Amino acid sequence: MAKKLIIEHLNAWFGNVQALKDINLDIEENGVTAVIGPSGCGKTTFVRCLNRIHEVVDNAKVNGSVLLDGENIYSNTMDPVLVRRRIGMVFQKPNPFPSMSIFENVAAGIRLNGSKKKNEIADRVEKSIKMSALWDEVKDKLYKSATALSGGQQQRLCIARTIAIEPEVILMDEPASALDPISTARIEELIQQIKERYTIVIVTHNMQQAARVSDYTGFFLLGELIEFNKTSDIFTNPKDKKTEDYITGRFG
Secondary structure (H helix, E strand, C coil), X not given: CCEEEEEEEEEEEECCEEEEEEEEEEEECCCEEEEECCCCCCHXXXXXXXXXXXXXXXXXXXXXXXXECCEECCCCCCCHHHHHHHEEEECCCCCCCCCCEHHHHHHHHHHHCCCCCHHHHHHHHHHHHHHCCCHHHHCCCCCCEHHHCCHHHHXXXXXXXXXXXXXXXXXXXXCCCCCCHHHHHHHHHHHHHHCCCCEEXXXXXXXXXXXXXXXXXXXXXXXXXXXXXXHXXXXXXXXXXXXXXXXXXXXX
């Protein structure tokens, strides 16, 4: 498999507090990479560095490199807005635009990216909602408020909104942590379906979820990447005792 992202010597800070310490790993194209570890270990900071959202926070800074198809997204010539278009993000809590309909939630990003033709926008909205396994549930209420949807439906709508701008990578920060088991299963099925088209990085507290959905897993602890390997190896034959202790519940 080709490498979509190559992370080299990535460090991140909030003020004087170092949140990530010299992270090095490769993320394979059209695969799912899970990021696990206890609260406060740097998981969310790591994925927020992958599309330059981290630097939006006051007093936050980053050094090192993140190569997207061989280009460093932190180079002076890279526009952060274009980076975020190529590397989309789905957050922990569903965040549909409250004043917009289901249709407009998905169409907004398409319009921002320059599409003006009504038919083209409508086609892309429909395609994105179908890819997010939501179409059958919302096709008769596309112009109703998005906030009337259930939590699980709202999260799939946010995934549709991300897909609509045709990114290459989708980052998911605990996308199912606030959802019931049935909605969680739908999100996991969706991840499996769309990984043929996208490279996916998912942060999860749920180790069973990491084992179910991912091809590769990285274990973070206190801002350091302790171990990174194929998911099957991480869960059945971890190389580091800290990884073994974490996945067997001895700490964390």
